[in-house]
């Protein structure tokens with residue numbers, strides 16, 4: 001199937017965008033078997049699915065007519081999970097239907113409902129919106145459903161995950177029974193299958209993303225890091241990859257806020273996206289990314305849904321995604337419209353098993369390795385610098401640049417350094433504004449858990465004893481102590497032995513093979529939790545002394 005059989009105005013629009021060939025999902029919805037039918041399509045963002053249903057709707061909207069009739073009661077309704085996605089869908093359908101004279105109105109939560117009512121009253125061919133707002137307009141009589149010929153549910157699985165089941169059912173109940181219903185969903189879990197069964201007739205099932213086939217344009221990497229060094233690892237990944245735009249995913253708003261602050265402080269031009277932003281703040285943040293004023297976007301999963309930035313070359317999972325679908329959704333922000341992208345999963349070494357399970361469940365193959373080291377970043381910087389210098393040296397230098405060069409060469413202090421000294425000084429000048437890479441602990445030497453001897457497993461061999469200056473006076477309790485010690489010293493629970501809580505301090509045992517690593521990590525992390533000091537006890541071996549009280 002090619003675009004050749006489409007109505008002329010749509011062909012004009014596609015040509016205008018330079019889209020010559022249908023993507024697989026577009027070819028699938030345009031096959032003769034799909035004509036006029038309900039569709040249940042598994043397709044991911046980035047697959048061209050918006051244009052796919054835009055094209056599928058053509059027959060319902062245009063029939064054989066060369067142009068759409070004057071806009072009146074809407075002919076098709078598209079429901080999407082977030083404001084962002086809904087507005088992008090509107091933008092996409094606007095160019096697609098412009099030559100056909102299409103008028104598209106959006107109705108999304110967070111925007112002015114009165115303005116939307118006015119737009120609806122002026123007539124529309126297509127209405128795009130979020131579930132809650134669309135339902136409101138339907139209930140208030142602002143949106144007349146009587147002429148609707150088709151309803152599209154976009155990212156249906158996301159809508160169910162976000163708790164919109166009731167709204168979707170209400171919308172579907174309100175629309176004419178003979179409508180055509182198309183559902184697009186990255187995955188088809190039980191809830192989606194049930195919705196399809198209840199509201200579709202004889203739906204054609206289309207699997208545009210063949211199961212088990214990895215997105216060819218996304219390279220997955222998994223980097224093992226010490227649990228308390230995740231943020232530093234983010235810095236190093238950003239520095240090594242140096243993409244035009246990067247997206248960093250966190251699990252909570254609190255982490256987004258902290259990481260955003262930390263990255264900004266280190267000199268990255270960064271924006272944050274999380275649920276609490278107003279629509280205009282979100283728009284401003286995205287605009288900053290589009291026009292190059294910001295290069296890093298730190299976001300929660302919900303806030304980042306539907307975002308389509310073609311220049312986004314890197315996705316970092318600063319915190320592990322909660323399930324394989326989220327891993328794919330996050331990663332799908334890159335590798336869009338045929339461009340290459342990298343998706344880096346930062347895996348705390350204590351959660352390596354979970355990281356591997358997520359990748360396996362998402363059916364993606366990742367290359368495992370350490371997070372980028374300072375040396376690797378410096379080497380890459382040098383490579384980029386030489387490359388850039390070569391490219392620019394091939395161009396004719398501007399007169400003002402030559403004037404600066406002459407001043408540099410004429411400077412007695414610089415001239416005394418010779419050519420190498422002068423070049424080295426310039427390299428320092430160029431390096432100065434780059435955020436400094438971070439020293440990271442080497443977590444690769446950690447033995448696999450199965451082989452790790454615990455203090456107990458080795459015939460009660462003594463561990464190395466440490467102490468921390470919190471005891472019963474500070475509510476010391478194994479329930480928080482154990483995770484705290486694991487994080488602070490990047491060891492696993494198995495590597496911590498006996499714990500003794502005393503009045504003003506707590507003593508604990510660390511497996512002998514892990515003690516040096518524990519001590520080094522605990523020392524390094526001191527600044528982060530300054531009120532708690534962790535230090536080796538004297539004597540290092542043997543049962544703990546009673547502390548001086």
Ligand code: AMP
Nearest residue numbers: 019021023045046047048049050051337
């Ligand atoms: P979507 O999956 O709808 O988020 O689309 C991802 C990107 O692919 C959007 O920027 C589309 O404009 C673009 N796109 C859609 N169809 C095509 C096509 N046939 N050829 C090239 N790019 C396309």
